[in-house]
Amino acid sequence: xxxxxRRAPGELEREVMSLLQQAEDALPPAEVKARLGGDxxxxxxxTILTRMRDKGLLVRLKDGRGYVYTPVADQSGLAAxxxxxxxxxxxxxxxxLSQFVGGLSExxxxxxxxxxxxx
Amino acid sequence: MNTLxxxxxFPFVLPLLxxxxxxxxxxxxPPRSAVWTTTALTTVLSLTGLAxxxxxxxxxxxxxxxxxxxxxxxxxxxxxxxxxxKPVGLAAAVAFGTALAAxxxxxxxxxxxxxxxxxxxxxxxxxxxxxVVGDAEARAFTLPGRPGRIFVSTAMLDALDERQAQALLAxxxxxxxxxxxxxxxxxxVLAAANxxxxxxxxxxxxxxxxxxxxxxxxxxxxxxxxxxxxAKAALAVPRSPGRCGLAFVTLRRGSAVPRRxxxxxxxxxxxxxxxxxxxxxxxxxxxxxxxxGAAGLHHILxxxxxx
Numbered sequence: 001x002x003x004x005x006r007r008a009p010g011e012l013e014r015e016v017m018s019l020l021q022q023a024e025d026a027l028p029p030a031e032v033k034a035r036l037g038g039d040x041x042x043x044x045x046x047t048i049l050t051r052m053r054d055k056g057l058l059v060r061l062k063d064g065r066g067y068v069y070t071p072v073a074d075q076s077g078l079a080a081x082x083x084x085x086x087x088x089x090x091x092x093x094x095x096x097l098s099q100f101v102g103g104l105s106e107x108x109x110x111x112x113x114x115x116x117x118x119x
Numbered sequence: 120m121n122t123l124x125x126x127x128x129f130p131f132v133l134p135l136l137x138x139x140x141x142x143x144x145x146x147x148x149p150p151r152s153a154v155w156t157t158t159a160l161t162t163v164l165s166l167t168g169l170a171x172x173x174x175x176x177x178x179x180x181x182x183x184x185x186x187x188x189x190x191x192x193x194x195x196x197x198x199x200x201x202x203x204x205k206p207v208g209l210a211a212a213v214a215f216g217t218a219l220a221a222x223x224x225x226x227x228x229x230x231x232x233x234x235x236x237x238x239x240x241x242x243x244x245x246x247x248x249x250x251v252v253g254d255a256e257a258r259a260f261t262l263p264g265r266p267g268r269i270f271v272s273t274a275m276l277d278a279l280d281e282r283q284a285q286a287l288l289a290x291x292x293x294x295x296x297x298x299x300x301x302x303x304x305x306x307x308v309l310a311a312a313n314x315x316x317x318x319x320x321x322x323x324x325x326x327x328x329x330x331x332x333x334x335x336x337x338x339x340x341x342x343x344x345x346x347x348x349x350a351k352a353a354l355a356v357p358r359s360p361g362r363c364g365l366a367f368v369t370l371r372r373g374s375a376v377p378r379r380x381x382x383x384x385x386x387x388x389x390x391x392x393x394x395x396x397x398x399x400x401x402x403x404x405x406x407x408x409x410x411x412g413a414a415g416l417h418h419i420l421x422x423x424x425x426x
Binding site for chain 1: 232235236239240242243244245246247248249250251252253254258260262268270272273276281282284285288
């Protein structure tokens, strides 16, 4: 079907981005290719993913023997806001979060209070 | 023997005192067993502690005229038996009330915390478990919910190589899939009722991290990789040079990291039936002490009613 045959590079990136954002998990290139449909080759998809990764739009994670790609949430976006909310609630009640290393140190709490406090 | 002696009830204090040095032994178990042992032990010791205090308080209350009248008990019957004195009973009543209030208050706080977490997780866009956020500060944590979320900052991923990042994510998935937040909340509530159980609470925290570490080691197939991931992540997390007053806290909290790394570099811990048995005996004796005390109190009431 020629519907998706030709796309401008920017358009393709946007499509890949929204696809990954709506995905239930990080996706391998083959899955991205399948979901995009059309006549894109595997190496084209990998090239796009790599370019987007270089721009900081995606990250590549190791998953078993292969790689999967997942979008990077914007620092001013909703996901980042939720992250800050979670950390702020933690500062108040310090109960639920499991942090990879250490608890929140006093200094980190201070940074957070500075961030959220006066403004 | 229709008496309730303090000695009948006080044995529940002994396992409490043993709990603090005991945690070091429990921490030598494989972390999954350590978590379950700590949780079971804390549950038994906290609840028997509350019950024990309640018994002494109830016994002390029988000394007061009002209770005798309300309960239609015979003062002469009660006077004939040697019981907990007024001051001890009063102190126990105050302690019991305080502990119960702390227990309930903590339960409410933990429930509220979990609810907040679940809401925040639900309001995070998308349905992906791993949420990578563009952020210059290295962070990684899990937020329990349906589904739970793993937040990782780009700075944290930049600090690690791919295998180490995989280890980090496997560690966080371990927290979510084994529902570590529930263990933690429950033990925090139990420890709120009894300050002597604080070491167990701290130990549980450590064992939960160790459990997730060992899970990550299985996922990436190499314990050294996990050890390196933890060390590099700990160094990447910004830590401004603390003032004197705060340095101690940071040091204490941070001190778990070197221990986790050391544990991963050493051979995997092996099951140790003896340690579990000691914990079981501790729990059993606490339960026995309280049942014994309850039986004593029952006899006193029977004796008083009989007259």
